[in-house]
Amino acid sequence: xARPGFVLEVDDRxxxxxxxxxDGFRLERFPLGTRVVYPGDPIDPVPDIGEAIAEALDxxxxxxxxxxxxxxxxxxxxAFDDNSTPVPAxxxxxxxxxxxxxxxxRAAAAxxxxxxLICANGLNRRLTPAELEALVGERVFRSFFADDLLTNHDxxxxxxxxxxxxxxxxxxxxxxxxxxxDLLVYVHVAVPPNALAGPSGGPAGPAERLTAAGTVRQIRxxxxxxxxxxxxxxxxxxxxxxxxxxxVEVFEVDAVLDNDSYTGLTDFLGRRxxxxxxxxxxxxxxxxxxxxxxxxxxxxxxxxxxxGGYRTIAVNAGAPIAVRELSRDQVLAxxxxxxxxxxxxxxxxxxxxxxxxxxxxxxxxxAAWSALAGTLAAHVGMPVVREGGALIAFHPLSxxxxxxHQPSYVDFFGEALTADSDPYAIQSEAEQRFxxxxxxxxxxxxxxxxxxxxxxxxxxxxxxxxxHLGDVVWVGADRANAERMGFRAASTLxxxxxxxxxxxxxxxxxxxxxxxPAVVSDVR
Numbered sequence: 001x002a003r004p005g006f007v008l009e010v011d012d013r014x015x016x017x018x019x020x021x022x023d024g025f026r027l028e029r030f031p032l033g034t035r036v037v038y039p040g041d042p043i044d045p046v047p048d049i050g051e052a053i054a055e056a057l058d059x060x061x062x063x064x065x066x067x068x069x070x071x072x073x074x075x076x077x078x079a080f081d082d083n084s085t086p087v088p089a090x091x092x093x094x095x096x097x098x099x100x101x102x103x104x105x106r107a108a109a110a111x112x113x114x115x116x117l118i119c120a121n122g123l124n125r126r127l128t129p130a131e132l133e134a135l136v137g138e139r140v141f142r143s144f145f146a147d148d149l150l151t152n153h154d155x156x157x158x159x160x161x162x163x164x165x166x167x168x169x170x171x172x173x174x175x176x177x178x179x180x181x182d183l184l185v186y187v188h189v190a191v192p193p194n195a196l197a198g199p200s201g202g203p204a205g206p207a208e209r210l211t212a213a214g215t216v217r218q219i220r221x222x223x224x225x226x227x228x229x230x231x232x233x234x235x236x237x238x239x240x241x242x243x244x245x246x247x248v249e250v251f252e253v254d255a256v257l258d259n260d261s262y263t264g265l266t267d268f269l270g271r272r273x274x275x276x277x278x279x280x281x282x283x284x285x286x287x288x289x290x291x292x293x294x295x296x297x298x299x300x301x302x303x304x305x306x307x308g309g310y311r312t313i314a315v316n317a318g319a320p321i322a323v324r325e326l327s328r329d330q331v332l333a334x335x336x337x338x339x340x341x342x343x344x345x346x347x348x349x350x351x352x353x354x355x356x357x358x359x360x361x362x363x364x365x366x367a368a369w370s371a372l373a374g375t376l377a378a379h380v381g382m383p384v385v386r387e388g389g390a391l392i393a394f395h396p397l398s399x400x401x402x403x404x405h406q407p408s409y410v411d412f413f414g415e416a417l418t419a420d421s422d423p424y425a426i427q428s429e430a431e432q433r434f435x436x437x438x439x440x441x442x443x444x445x446x447x448x449x450x451x452x453x454x455x456x457x458x459x460x461x462x463x464x465x466x467x468h469l470g471d472v473v474w475v476g477a478d479r480a481n482a483e484r485m486g487f488r489a490a491s492t493l494x495x496x497x498x499x500x501x502x503x504x505x506x507x508x509x510x511x512x513x514x515x516x517p518a519v520v521s522d523v524r
Contacts, residue, residue: 005040005337005519009033015273017514018284020351021394021476022362023299024291025269027284028493034510035343037384038272039517042258043334045311049095052315053102056253060318061326066103066251069183072111077178078103079153079210080187082121083131084355085194086257090310095255097137099187099315103253104140116177117150120186120209123216123451124356125405125444126152131359155213155451156441164247167239169219173212174244183249186320190256190327192335192518193378206250207240213451215240217435245320254327256314259335259517261353263309270517296400303352304359332380336520339384344508345500346385347493348375350395351516356450356458361402363409364481367395369458372465372472375513379521383468384511390471390500392493397477404448408440412455417484431456470503 008014016027017036030036046052057066070076080096083089100117107115117136119127132150133141144150153175154160162179165172178184186206208216219237244250262270265287268280276284291299314330316323350370354362362370371393376383385391401410416430431453434440440452462485466472472487473496482489490496500508513519 002041002043002334005038005335007337007339008036008038010036013274015276017273017512018269019347019394019512020269020349020516022350022367022396022398023303023352025288025349025351026394026476027288030347030493030512031497031510034347034512035339036512036514037337037339037519037521038514039259039337039519040334042260042311042517043313045258045313046315049098049312049315050102052312053099053253056315056317057102057106060251061316061322062319063251063317066185066317067106067110069249069251070107070110070112072113074112074182075114075180076107076112076183076185077116077118077181078185078187079118079120079178079206080135081189081209082119082124082127083135083358084124085189086191086308086310087353087355087358088261088306088308089134089358090257091263091307092134093137094135095189095257095312096135096187097140099253099255100136100140103185103187115144115149117144118175118177118210119150119152120206121153122209122211123155123213123444123454123457125448125450126154128448153210154445155211155216156445158212161212165243167218167236167243169236169239170214172218172240172243173215174206174247175210178206178210179247181248183251186250186252188252188254188327190254190331191259192331192520193374195256195324195328195331196378196380196520206244207237211240211244213435213453217431217453241320250320251317252320252323253315253317254323255312256316256327256330257310258313260309260311261516261518263307266306267309300352300361306353332520335518336380336522339511339521339523342382342386342523343384343389343511344386344504345390345392345497345510346376346383347392347510347512348394348515350375350393353516356454360405361400362395363401363406363413364397364399364478364485365409365413365455365458365462367393367397368462368485368487371395373458373461375515375518377461377465378518379523382523384513384521384523385469387468388470388503390473390504390508391469392473392475392490392496392500394475395477397474397481397489399478399481405450406455407443407449408434408437408452409450409455412459413484416456430459471500473499 019026161173162176164174435453437452443449444451477489479489
């Protein structure tokens, strides 16, 4: 049985701890008494992935077996998550490819010949053909892509959406191919934080991934105020998910992965520091110095090439709500760590791997999202830091942006944000501008850029987490870039603790969320 996560209290014998910081990592000594939250070891994988997939499809939750729901003459659509999940990418073959091939085999046996595949990228960037092939496998790609039957979802193509109902928030418009299908098979990868949003068809499911841009904005809220109340945002997603569920039959397949984020030369980063062997310490020193002094482009290519060692611990299929509930419980079973009480200060490291920075750049906004919304907000119940407490995060916050993937991020960071901005005050105006800008929409539709409103939605999530905190300080960050986002910067951890001392006291309780692998905190 895998070792569960636990909380270590730093004492005189505790070695320096690895803290990710952008394309590299630091070895930091923490003050005595600091609580260090370690995730559990990876859970044992399923013995045979093929058998696990077959069992899930043939004995699903609250649904007839998939084969019984397939028939000749029907229209079948298979949608699957994009490459924002998991990060780093899993080893080949991707579990989505295995699941999709199993679904197609059953469809062929049932005589289904009207089949299309859609990458459920929502407002994320369109994937390149090579990226699509990596997710669905060479055989599926070769069979469907050339005939335009394997495509990215286009949330801005008004002619390719169908109104399927309405909620109090407005009309719900769904991808036309999906709306006109007799069955939608949705292939989802369950890892935190996307598995923590609840069992609805909300933010992590078809409600956001396969609808028109205007419907997504209903979930996020035109003013952003709904994100102040997390339940409010999820409720909108559930309502829209319910409309989708009434409009089209959905059969969901979830692959639940373990938390083995590191392989090869970096595998020691997934182990507890006092268990590092001599060769691990040598590798840590060489790798840290090599990354520190390497030119930006080679360093970034090296980190982009890192792959996770993820293995599948469960495959669940059937009715979406039942599947999401079970997948969420399985994710929490391996990654939830109980913590006794909140702290004055939380410390997190921001690694190179980011859902919105795959084969790209982790710009300052994405780094802030990773720290506040991706790591600190990955909890059940109360957050690990008390209300009015402080967050100390590690990342250089360099003003690096991808001109191909992140054009709207450049303008949002440079024009919408200023050091004295109220995080909420800028949102309504910014969303209207970036959501309706024709150039951003053109780049999203014809190139590989994130939708124009993408940075605004990430800022909603950052601002919602920021509202809970009294102070946010970045260690090793560009001071001007930190201040532009309303944060402060420090050179060292000791300096950061001195800075937050004025608001939380000079002898604060400190909790370091040691990740990745991801930690889901459960404060009791």
